[in-house]
Amino acid sequence: MLGLAVAAWAGAGAGRWQGWWSVGGALVLAAVLGLALRRRSGSGLGAALAGVLVLAAVGGVTVLRLEQVRRGPVAALAVERAAVRVEGVVVSDPREVQGRFGSTVVCRLEVRSLTGRAQTFATRTTVLVVGDTAWLEAPLGSRVRTTGRLGPADDDVAGVLASRGPPEAVAGPDPWWRAASAVRASVRAAVAHRPADQAALVPALVDGDDAGLDEQLAADFRTTGLTHLLAVSGTNLTLVVGFLLLLARTCGVRGRWLYVVGALGIVGFVLLARTEPSVLRAAVMGAVGLVGLGVDGRRRGPRALGVAVVVLLLVQPGLAVQPGFALSALATGGIVLLAPVWRDALARWLPRVAAEAVAVPAAAQLACTPVVAALSGQVSLVAVAANLAVAPAVAPATVLGLGGGLVGLVWAPAGRLLGTLAGWCVAWIVAVATRAADLPGAAVGWGSGALALAVLTLLVAAVAVAGPVLLRHPVTGVGCCLLLGLVVAVRPPQPGWPPRGWVMVACDVGQGDALVLAADGGAGVVVDAGPDPVALDRCLDRLGVRTVPLAVLTHFHADHVDGFAALFEGRAVGAVETTSLQDPPEAVQAVSEIAAAHGVTPTVAPYAVPQQVGDLRLTVLWPPPGAPETGPGDGSTANDASVVLLAEVRGVRLLLTGDVEPHGQAALARTWPDLRVDVLKVPHHGSRYQDEPWLLGLGARVALVSVGADNDYGHPAAEALGPLVAAGTRVLRTDTGGDLAVVVDGTSLATVTVGGL
Template structure:
């Protein structure tokens, strides 16, 4: 019955969006006038050639093609800096061009939006919540950048100022939940309110009223988005767990919360965050009490609880986290244990600083300083934990790998009380875990002396490194995962990156950029001139600026970087421009580089497609290379005659295992092998090094060979 109700609700919502006049106008790319209500805070997006603002709007009227329509559908507005000051809950009118949206939860995108005309201001409760959010930021404005960004994120989910590399460190150490609104935030805030109420002699059902008002206030402060509603529900379950008969009441409450949330917001059914919240809460309710009682036999009860709660939540969430990130964090439990003593004070002090700053700036800043000290410890744990040699291990995201991981987690859940009950069993396990995480594993013979090119195994994506000599490497694309490319560069002993080349802005080539920038000196970042998709462009600019680098277009002609000489062959020089948003155009505008390192010629092709391949063939007829990075992960869509005419000795394919795209295409590999090339691929060989013929395993006495690093 629940499934049918949720499916019905989801179908009705999707149908309402699909059949909306706004959707039809977007398909026609119509110029329109709209009025509506701002339903999410404006978010600035940085671009190398101008900044913009993204605002979510619930449109009530739209006038297009000479017809006025009354609607109630969500639209994403892409505007300029004039939208930055629009308050949540404001009624606005604007004009722009409607275009289709990717997500099923949006009717359209409104691009080139004119300056908003405010028809009415937000209701008083939205204005009050906005004032408190701004006051929280003001209370920590004098603190260092990481603290200035993390305190608002911890209190109310305002993570706009969080650096990309810090987010990556939080992800590696299992602390990401602290940077988003979660049930923990609500439990801490409302729990503190209940303590204050008890001090004021509030008892009985009045405490329930205080809790209800606290939950409502928290939702207003953190905004009424699906993730916040989810957090409010999970936090309410956490509050139930504090009372008498807590486990039974909390588990019932969890069931009710899941059903109600899915009925109200059916889209949560496909939300990974929702799954993780439910599993974490279930782990705390079901597993943590038994683990706590086992540890309490030989540890103080408060310490036993501090260990049991994050451990239970982490074990419950591990299979889903591995499915999403292809990683299992080995430091998450310890990291959460280390930060647990300061999370509560940081949240309460941050909120208190914001509230007090409304009437006294100096006192608010004092509380903000204390909150900053607390989150400074959190930042230190995240930074140091992510730098450990084995902070996380790669894990397959296929069905069999996840099934094995689920079995391991079930075994851990069942055996944990027996292990934790006696220190003679628990302490050796803890020591082994610390040694495994903290002691780096040797990589004998890696990298091979004289290597010229490395192809990093980053899953379904590209990340290649040209050896510039002296511990320096030119990175061409960064893959989809910061941790994976960071580990690859560490194994290569690359300490300085004089140049990063991002062939185009698709996620599987640029999302790993924070991992390249983390802890390394970076000189320049080159990008293609097609700024598409715009969200990825903004992320790249934000990450690069965090490292003190401004992305630029590559200069014409050959460029020497250490031992490497690079020449951009495609696209032809031109001004930066925005694209239509389709994948093929962005692929075909990939930077194509001809590089030479140690006498070895290398063609790096990004995801360039046959039209771009034909253009390169016209520009450089008769091109002959030693090494070819196969375009677009070996997609079937290739100009095979041109690729074979390059006569490469080695063909490199950067591709993820068991990917859904059928990459690489067998007929493409067969054609290149028939032309005399040897093929190496990351899904089978792991990291791959290209070396000169004397050192490589080319078996043919050619110019180059390869070494696979597993």
């Protein structure tokens, strides 16, 4: 069954990327295998035939689903960017998203009727709606009408609908959706009086509602391997249904009626957590995990996992390309394949309960490690210990939070009392996450390149094989735990990092900019702070930067300033300089408040005035005097007001360009016509909107691109990087190379990447 699961996964991928050709090829191969099987029977041929048939079936379902989405009237009108009027049912909770240019609300709408280009169509196709905050009043399950303009979509939806104005209500949600929404609202109300992190985390534990969760806390959860607590998982379902069954037994329910209670509990939980593919996947994988740890789990668990993957991909083939599905399947695979072996090895010298408590999270985390590294570029070393530490609080927090929501519907004060108890449990989880994330070796930057992931996969396989042997004896088992604790408490050195003679490092901070220029005596000039203070803090720690004589913020967009507070984490900051355009105002205020709290007042970067910081000579080339100090809130205007900085050190010239747009680049070409540099920080994360003659005219030998993996902006664009590569420029990207260092050795210029170590 595990082989069939792999075949189903391959079929979903082949159907998505190769279409009917893959299905036809699989059917031809199946026919050949069938004829061979008739002439000579054999279990190997039979298994191969079954795998090919499953591949063809899942591939066919995938192609049919995609054809339904991409070739229908909605997709055709989306390609034409037609103005339409639609009526449909809201099939996901409207969610407010903070973008670069303000807040918008997104949700999914199952279109039932659509009018566009003087034609009306009856359909059942899903579109992604992007609208204003009025859409927050359109509850899940309600039927609405709206108008807007369709656009193409990259996801498994027929198009993106930019809605004009508020939706018009046609009919309210069905009773079960109203009941589920009432319970979700009651859960939030039961903890509304608690501190913000508790008020956000309790609903996330109960039903996956993580709205309002602080980004810094979410980053700590990612670092410590606790992210699964912020989303609906099999654990949630097991805890909730288990609590209901225990309550039913207490009330005297016995026999088959317990199955009825369990079934009702599953249905109720799925409605509460929403009937999205991720919820259904979590419920199925949770059940498989229980089978794997039950009686005869070593035999039944892998079979159950294989069946689950095949069925899920037949029902929802789009799951095959979702990271959550891969993580869930791998974690479950680790539980059913590795955990029993590890548990039995530990049970030789530990109580069985303790052995299982250690083996389950360790096996799940190990199986997921390569995919987590591919997504985040790092490997968590505290995940197992953190999961063990929070385990005693997860169940009571979940059950008490749900109880607070249910009781609060009847009597609000009692609901708040249970919510308070849930908040106390959650406080422990928050403390573990924040404390563990602050440990020096909480996570190791690994990189997400092919070579790095291949090496990591081999290491994971080696640990999986050697684990039971080492854990079977108390001396080696305890020794491994002590060694891991030492690595976590003392940051493990990265060989060759920072490289000798480095003059600049582009920190891997995700989708944003954070650059460090080397100054004298362990000091560093920081240009932009990225979107993630944790990532910037770790980059500076790895470089040994303890003093920041100057910090320059090229402009005030979140991906350049949200990590600003990290500069003051155990470091002395001398001065902060910014662009003259004070936009957006809320970001300007946040930067000013953080700087003022540490006795620093931001000033405008002086135009064309050379500044000397140790060996560094810095000159601002843009924006010129007279540039506006306020803007219309247009993101392009703020980008074009980015500080463009020329740095000269040890005979190397580096141009740091922020997010300056083609208009600003053309103006720079006119103002500084003879500008030549050795290293270029490519503007705007490698956006396709560039002044190509100016970029090529700089003559850069090295170009660095600060960009996040799998970002939603399409950065970097081949149109931007292709001409640079063709001109002989070496292009490096943080999403594939991790931290990027420019090194000067005598008169030679070199580059080093963390991902390449």
